[in-house]
Amino acid sequence: MAVPSSAPPGPRGGRSSSNAADYAVDPLGFLTGAAREFGDVVSLTPTNVLLAHPDDIGRVLLDREGRVVKIGEAVRRGPMGFPSAMMNSEGADWERKRARLRPAFRSDRLDHLEHAARDGVTRLLDTWHDGLEIDVHDEMSRLAMGVGAVHIAGRPLGERGETLIRAVAAIMRLTSAPRLPMWLPTRTNRGLRRALRDFDAALAALITENPPGEDAHALGRLLADDPPFPEVRDELATLLMSGYETTANALTWLFHAVGADPEAGARMGEPEFASAAAKEAMRLYPPAWVISRETVGPLEVGGYTLAAGVTLGLSPWVVHRDGRWFPDPEEFRPERWLNGGRPGHRHAYFPFGAGPRGCLGASMALREVEVIAAHLCSRVRLEPVRPEEVRPRPALALQPVGVRAVVRFLG
Ligand code: HEM
Numbered sequence: 001m002a003v004p005s006s007a008p009p010g011p012r013g014g015r016s017s018s019n020a021a022d023y024a025v026d027p028l029g030f031l032t033g034a035a036r037e038f039g040d041v042v043s044l045t046p047t048n049v050l051l052a053h054p055d056d057i058g059r060v061l062l063d064r065e066g067r068v069v070k071i072g073e074a075v076r077r078g079p080m081g082f083p084s085a086m087m088n089s090e091g092a093d094w095e096r097k098r099a100r101l102r103p104a105f106r107s108d109r110l111d112h113l114e115h116a117a118r119d120g121v122t123r124l125l126d127t128w129h130d131g132l133e134i135d136v137h138d139e140m141s142r143l144a145m146g147v148g149a150v151h152i153a154g155r156p157l158g159e160r161g162e163t164l165i166r167a168v169a170a171i172m173r174l175t176s177a178p179r180l181p182m183w184l185p186t187r188t189n190r191g192l193r194r195a196l197r198d199f200d201a202a203l204a205a206l207i208t209e210n211p212p213g214e215d216a217h218a219l220g221r222l223l224a225d226d227p228p229f230p231e232v233r234d235e236l237a238t239l240l241m242s243g244y245e246t247t248a249n250a251l252t253w254l255f256h257a258v259g260a261d262p263e264a265g266a267r268m269g270e271p272e273f274a275s276a277a278a279k280e281a282m283r284l285y286p287p288a289w290v291i292s293r294e295t296v297g298p299l300e301v302g303g304y305t306l307a308a309g310v311t312l313g314l315s316p317w318v319v320h321r322d323g324r325w326f327p328d329p330e331e332f333r334p335e336r337w338l339n340g341g342r343p344g345h346r347h348a349y350f351p352f353g354a355g356p357r358g359c360l361g362a363s364m365a366l367r368e369v370e371v372i373a374a375h376l377c378s379r380v381r382l383e384p385v386r387p388e389e390v391r392p393r394p395a396l397a398l399q400p401v402g403v404r405a406v407v408r409f410l411g
Contacts, residue, residue: 007043008304010034010050014043027394028289028317035318041302047074049306050313054325056301057314058347060293062355070357072294074311082234086360087242097235098360100225104218105360109151110367112216116150117371125379128407133385136255136403140248141165147368148243153206153219153236160202167199168241203233239361245397246287247365252400253285254278254373257332259384259405264334268377271370276337278369282351284332286316289398291353316350317398325349381408 011019011034023030023044031050034042040053051057060068071090082088086097120143128134145165149157157164170192206219207229214220218239222232258265258277267273291314299306306312321329325348326336335341343349352359359365376382382405393399 007046008041008049008302009038010043011038015046017045019044028392031290031313031315031318032321035315035322039302041304044313047309048311048313049301050315050318051301052315052318052322053302054319054345054347057319057350058354059301060299060312060314061291061347061350061353061358064356067297067299068293068295068312070293072296072311073309074294075292082238084231084234085238086235087238088234100221101218101235101239101360104152104216104221105364107363109216110363113147113151113364113367114371116147117368118375120147120150121372121375121379125376128380130407130409132407134382134405134407136382136405137248137252137400140251140255141244143372144244144248144251144368145240147372148240148247151364152217152239152243154210154214154217157202157206160205163195163198163202164240165244167195168245170195199237200233203236207232207236243361243364247368249285249287249397249399250278250282250365250369251372252403253287253398254281254369255382255405256384256387256390256400256403257281257284258373258377259382260387261332264332265377265381267334268373271374272338273334274374274377275366275370276334276341278366278373279337279349280332280334283320283326283349284330285392285398285400286320286351287397288351288353288359289317289392289394290315291350314350317394319348319350322348379410381410382406383408 007014011022019030034044034050035052040051040056042050042052044050051060069090071088071094086094086101089097123146124139124143142161142165145161146156149155149161207223210219210223212223215224219232219236222235254277257280258268264273264277268277293312293314295306295308295310295312297308299310320326323329325344347354352362352365385404385406386402389402391401393401
């Protein structure tokens with residue numbers, strides 16, 4: 001295995017397996033501490049390097065010279081669900097798949113999304129009553145799954161939506177807990193297997209029921225291309241999953257932040273403010289809290305030359321909370337984004353990644369979060385319940401745990 005030619009500093013010299021253990025216990029604290037103590041290029045292990053300077057982050061994410069890849073050897077060696085999806089592909093294969101999906105996420109489809117989002121909120125409000133205590137993440141998950149499905153597959157999911165949510169929740173639980181081998185008949189493993197089987201069946205039904213000739217949405221575009229079934233299934237699965245889990249997290253974190261700041265809460269009806277608040281919540285709580293790449297040749301970063309085969313960690317959580325780019329970084333302050341406000345460095349804010357592999361659904365997600373937040377806040381106030389117990393769980397996405405609220409209908 002290749003080793004960095006001039007090793008950057010890091011905890012315990014960046015050479016100890018205790019780093020992996022500390023990371024497993026508290027990934028967010030470990031990464032933040034490592035960057036604050038050792039600087040902008042930190043060795044976590046001989047083949048894992050954290051990059052914390054926006055100059056380096058921009059160079060890596062915007063790379064078009066093939067110095068880094070997303071799906072490298074390290075990723076391929078690990079367990080990878082849905083391997084035929086665009087998100088898990090590389091090179092010409094990835095390019096072809098991305099081009100196939102791109103039209104379904106263009107800005108001319110955002111009006112359609114807005115309609116689905118308003119409709120989803122209206123239905124959700126019908127199930128709430130004044131004084132009801134809710135788990136905000138559960139409610140936002142159901143909402144985002146419904147809205148995402150209408151946008152991606154052309155119709156609401158009904159019962160099947162619950163199946164998909166359960167399967168994703170099981171996958172998330174496993175990705176945030178020490179894993180036991182899949183063949184062990186533990187309760188979690190049995191539950192996961194069952195969830196994955198139901199997930200497959202729900203996807204297969206969605207695919208076979210799609211009316212022919214419908215190709216504005218992503219599922220229609222995929223089917224028009226007539227790829228093999230596993231490819232459609234993997235693509236649809238990853239789109240539905242990435243389309244709802246991250247968005248539900250972003251919405252939940254936004255309500256958590258706004259709940260603690262009554263002044264911000266009162267201004268959520270102003271579209272510009274709601275948009276700034278959404279951006280600010282994604283700064284403090286970036287759903288994609290770490291992004292990785294793998295070097296395929298020597299790479300110069302921050303005065304070091306890294307060899308091929310090194311996994312680079314780029315963490316929006318770490319960089320978004322760095323006082324060099326955001327004054328008072330721990331404070332929720334939507335105002336910093338008003339009137340054209342920008343961070344202290346153009347690559348210091350990257351909740352959607354950047355460059356060729358940046359989020360395909362970024363404009364969809366932003367519009368969805370803004371519309372849902374503004375529409376909900378015009379009808380109800382979500383009164384926080386025990387906000388001091390809320391904490392982030394860094395699974396595949398940054399999950400909010402313990403965000404509960406009492407619904408108060410306005411006027
Ligand atoms: C707040 C919500 C969202 C956040 C924070 C988010 C974040 C991200 C990030 C950081 C990446 C880049 C990962 C990397 O560079 O390795 C990404 C990729 C991607 N996202 Fe999102 N995302 C969100 C919503 C969505 C939605 C709604 C969709 C569409 C249904 C979506 C589809 C994708 C896809 C397909 C990719 C892979 C792109 C590629 O590999 O070329 N995301 N997302």
